[in-house]
Amino acid sequence: MRRILLIAWVSVLAALSVWPAAVAREDEGSGLFAFETSAINEGLPALESPLRLDTPRAALESFLAAIDQREYARAAQALNLDAIEPEEQASQGPDLALKLAFLLRRHNLIDWTDMPDEPDARVFPNVQQSFSPYSRRSVELGKVDFDGRAAPISLQRFRTDDSEAVWLFSPSVVERIDAMYADSPLGLFGRWMPLEDRVHTVGQPSAWEWLAAAMLLALSLLLWFGLYYLTRALAKRVPSRWTPAARKIGLPLATVVAALAFRVGMDHLVLLTGPVASNLDIASEVVALIAGAWLLLRMVSAVMLALSERYIVPLSSEDPENRRTKTTVYVVRRVAVVVIALLSVGYVLLQIGLFENFGLSVLASVGALGILVAIAARPVLGNMLAGLQIALTEPLRIGDVIVYDDYWATVEDISFAHTVLRTWRNTRLIVPHEHFLSRPFENCSKEGEAVGRIVKIPVDYRIDVEQVRRKVEEIVAGDTRSTGEPPSVEMVEVDGEAAVLWIWISGTTAFTSWYLHNHVREHVVAFLKELDGGAYLPRRRHILLSESEDGAGPEAPGRTKATP
Secondary structure, three states, X not given: OHHHHHHHHHHHHHHHHHHHHHHHHHHHHOOOOOEEOOOOOOOXXXXXXXXXXXXHHHHHHHHHHHHXXXXXXXXXXXXXXXXXXXXXXXXXXXXXHHHHHHHHHHOOOOOHHHOOOOOOXXXXXXXXXXXXXXXXXXXXXXXXXXXXXXXXXXEEEEEOOOOOOEEEEOHHHHHHHHHHHHHOOOOOOHHHOOHHHHHHHOOOOOHHHHHHHHHHHHHHHHHHHHHHHHHHHHHOOOOHHHHHHHXXXXXXHHHHHHHHHHHHHHHXXXXXXXXXXXXXXXXXXXXXXXXXXXXXXXXXXXXXXXXXXXXXXOOOOOOHHHHHHHHHHHHHHHHHHHHHHHHHHHHHHHHOOHHHHHHHHHHHOHHHHHHHHHHHHHHHHHHHHHHHHHHHHOOOOOOOEEEEOOEEEEEEEEOOOEEEEEEOOOOEEEEEHHHHHHOOOEEOOOOOOOEEEEEEEEEOOOOOHXXXXXXXXXXXXXXXXXXXXXXXXXXXXXXXXXXXXXXXEEEOOHHHHHHHHHHHHHHHHHHHHHHHHHOOOOOEEEEEOOOOOOOOOOOOOOEEEEEO
């Protein structure tokens, strides 16, 4: 019983799998997958050996074979001429077929690997696709740009009541053949050759075309040399601050102009067709794009450098707005460099077809690749994001004086990955942004320019603090490094050995406050040394114990003795 049920279940599944194909064949026989028309090319004369038009591949092969045999009237049978009056089809058909063959080969639209050889142009899914097979009545070969838009060129399946279904070039394509041919550049030399001869050399450049292309390349190189040395000569005549920029843009500017001249010459003077033309066009466009990006980067760098030298004082801590402007200039320059580089690389990859050729394999491995890239690039990306955070939130700016990890330093540069600090010894400390933001630092130039400092001086308990206050006011009075704010002297700490005076002073900048801080300490210590013979300098105290005269009595009360 189980065996009978199993056999029945397998039979049902087999019937269900065969049913869509049977329905498709039934629909094919009923003409569902063909455009119904009353007549097909009734103005063309009957031929002894008509073209084979039962499949898209057969129609295209027969059409091109007739063109190669110079049987243009026979090739016209592959065109649906219903948009043309029947009495004019015989006269216009051969010319339209010849022009269409030229367009197909000129724009390299024939891809035999994807051309179906089934009457219904059936599409079969692969193992990675889940849809069922389906039939088509239109197959697009490609698109041709003309009149500012892309026009598709397609084969379509047509059927009349009393004839078999055939594959023909669609009427909309036939209507636009003349316009597309007129819009396709022929080149200066190509116009001298009749179309009947030209169509057979399309995709197979002749020796004279290669010679003309070599001459065009030589002219482009001469143009490159001329422009390069012209810019070098002009760089000597511009203002001195623009001379380095003029010298730097000479090479990329000459390359851009030479590449564009070569491309224009290929389009309007020497017209190579087919894959060779496509590769040369892409090569010249890629060279022009790379040189253009290079030129743009040089121009951005030159403009930013000129603005910095003209309007911004280099690394000055006296003007906070100056430091903010310079930081903005640096960040804008680096953002522009990254954006231009990424857009240029992406466009070049698209033009050379890298994504098209390897797209499926890249998508298949994108998960593993993403994990590897994330692990490998985490430090780089983390530092870049931290650099962007520094640029936006401005915890420090170029020219700020900071104390980082016991280093007294000036911020010299803020890149995408790290911050460059110029230390007090004139060395450079390179700090990655992630490390920089993860540890506290002291910015002496962040809020306002006045910087306060504390001078700590240990003294003896007996010191007269008021006397020290007067001396500090005397030292600071009239000093241009002071902000004019009165200093403050307080006894803040007391321990078993000495007291500690804290002297608050305020300097105009981070640098001047540091020098003023040292100046006050030096003069206060000198004052204490001279005051009562140095009696108020810090002293170490000892406890002295005295014994009874017979040495056996109880210890006498202790006495203290201070020693310097």
